[in-house]
Amino acid sequence: MVDIRQTGIADNVMFGNNISVMVPANLYGCTIGDDTFIGPFVEIQSDAIIGKRCRIQSHAFICSLVTIGNDCVISHGAKFVNDPFINDGPARGDRTLWRSTVLGNNVSVGTNATLMPITVCDNVVIGAGSVVTKDITEPGYYCGNPARFLRPLTKG
16 A cells, blocks of 8 residues: 655645745644745645744755744744654654754744754854754854854844
């Protein structure tokens, strides 16, 4: 037997007002806040929450248990991870081993960045290609693998 599933926008997505979704996109069981843009080739899985006025660019992957605050930008190809291999290997569907990621407000995640299960405070810029493995508790710019504090944000 072959189980063929089609990508698309499931009827269990909770949309706010004034949402733009470019297709193809794969959205299911998630919540999308007001005035948010979802680019093409984006996947947002069940139990993910996207805040208001966000921009999720093409090819981003937002897995289950990710919460993104308001006024955030998730750039092209950014990836979120919810399985930190707690038992020295993949959870293999055991959701009790998954962990959550929470982004504050005004967070920008650069192209092809990867975020492990962590918490990020408000007003942070994560550089392109960075790998975030630890919580970010101070506003500023973070870059590298693993991502490290580069400098504070400048008001402009």
